[in-house]
Amino acid sequence: MCGIVGLHLRNPELYPRLGKLLTSMLCEMEERGADSAGVAVYGDPTWSPPGTVTVSVLESGLTAGELSEALTAQLGTEVSVHQADATQLASAVTDVEELKTAVAEIAPEALICGFGQDLAVLKGVGHPRDLAEAYGLRSAEGWQGVGHTRMATESAVTPGGCHPYAVGDGQCMVHNGSFSNHATIRRELRRKGVEFDSENDTEVGARFIADRMIEGSGLEQAVDALAENFDGFYTLLVSDRDSFAVVRDAIACKPAIIAETEDWVAMASEYRALAELPGVEDAILYEPEPNRIYAWSRKQAELKEVAIA
Amino acid sequence: MSTAIDTLIFDLSTTTLREANQALHAEDLTGEVLITNPRGAHAVAAGVDAEVQITVEGHVGYYAAGMNKHAAITITGNAGVGVAENMMSGRVHVQGNASQSAGATAHGGMLVIDGDAAARCGISMKGVDIIVGGSIGHMSAFMAQSGRLVVRGDAGEALGDSIYEARLFVRGEVSSLGADCIPKPMSQEHHSELRELLDAAGYSDDDTRDYTRYGSARRLYHFRVDNAASY
DSSP states (O other): OOOOEEEEEEOOOGGGHHHOOOOOOOOGGGGOOOOOEEEEEOTTTTTSSSTTTTEEOOOOOOOOHHHHHHHHHHHHHHHHHEEETTEEEEEEEOOOHHHHHHHHHHOOOOOEEEETEEEEEEEEEOOHHHHHHHHHHHOOOOSSEEEEEEOSSSSOEEEEEEGGBBSSSEEEEEEEEEEESSSHHHHHHTTTTOOOOSSSSHHHHHHHHHHHHHHTOOOHHHHHHHHHHHEEEEEEEOOOOOOOEEESSSSSSEEEEEEEEEEEEEEESSSGGGSTTGGGGGGGEOOOOOTEEEEEEESSSSSSEEEOO | OOOOOOOOEEETTTTOHHHHHHTOTTOOSSSHHHHHHHHTTTTTTTTTSOEEEEEEOBBBBBTTTTTSSSSSEEEEBOOOOTTTTTTOOEEEEEOOOOTTTTTTOOOOSSEEEOOOOTTTTTOOOEEEEEEESSSOTTTTTTOOOOEEEEEESSOOOSBBBTTOOOOOEEEEEEOBTTTEEEOOOOHHHHHHHHHHHHHTOOOOOOGGGOOEEEEEEESSSOOGGGGGGOO
16 A cells, blocks of 8 residues: 655745654554555754765664764764654765765665655664654755655565665655566666666556656656556655655556645655645545646646646 | 534544544434545545535545445545445435445445546446446456446446456446447337436436437356356
8 A cells, every 4th residue: 555745845934944844744644554654854953964965874883973983984084873763864065976875885784765955764673653862853844855654565675675765966856656577677777777776566666657757857857757667556756855646547546636735745655644735624635536647846836837749 | 515513513623533524423413514624635524424514625535435325425526436436325425536346236325426537446346337428448347247337428448357247337438348348229218227327416407319328238247058168
């Protein structure tokens, strides 16, 4: 089943409340998936200090202090590491690829679960409510957040199988549904040199989109290609630093609801996840149509809507 | 909604849904009921079997008013997946929009949706009358067996796929018709039938001549020995 939530704040006065709002949304979706939960938060000053790039790391085998020391020595610049439950958030004023490479060299077994400016990705196995507490999600700040509660169907319950999948710079994807031909497409992508962290179907979708975008496709074209190549069901929420986009497959059996006010745009699997949002009683509420990309950006206030060919 | 002393009120921010639904299943239930703060909860006022009037103030989640028998249930907001699914009789009125599978498999009664209904509206309907004020999504009235579906707006792709004997009336555009579903002429009988449905749903100003009737071509569900190899 799985539950997905996303909140994109338009009114900066709400930024300090992002974590609190996202926590209520995520916890309300606990019944849709209670084996793991992950979040991505854009703009929290503790998790991803302004002016730095942040790499989110799982299972490094080192303490935060050890990782910070080793990374600082490796890069010759101060690298801070913040521990948020199982996730370590390494931040430095440097190039994000350099920081990623340094993490991979120091902790080769570690899982890099997100990277980019202003982005922290936290994942864990367990009950969403416990995880939100352990992450300290309630006190997070920022302008945008996405979350996922997982009911595993296609791969094991591990931190690596937990969403969001953040495989591009500042990008994230959460997915409600399942891809049935993911093994075939994973093989094709591996042949092209794409590396994978898990056996998860959604990771294949995320890496497929990232691969298409590296080859020059826009997000719409990449999602169009995903619709063409993947068998299965999906409601997807794809985000980057400035924007987020919602798309449902042509069959649209996986639910989604969008709410918009002047202060925020929110998306969730079900309305009840939105019920606590301030001003929801006056929000414009609608169900996104199948095969249509709904995208919002901080740079352009208006909703962009594109039908998939 | 009357505020008379016999109005039973359940505030779902302070009463559990189970308590409210159990009270609605009492044998001797009569009168009027008000449910407030549903906040998208599932199965609100499901399984009611009494001649009562229930008003739900706000948005509901999945399967609201499911299996309804006899009750008149009004939802002032939007409804989630499967509103009034498997309704047997009575009336369910959604004043906002409904998500997918509204009125699925319902045997009787009337479902009125003032806004839009999403995909699979009236899927496998078995006798219910559904009147949608706005438009409906794809695969609506799939394998619809009997009853009437009236759509004042447009219908999405594959309307009435594999339809049996349900009757569909659409005022707007139909994106595409499903297998074995065809437009049919409107005789006086159909104009009268549609008039009654529109009046009952509160859309008395509609002109029945603006509607097109759709139904089964009956080529699919009769067994033909010539096609035996295809089954």
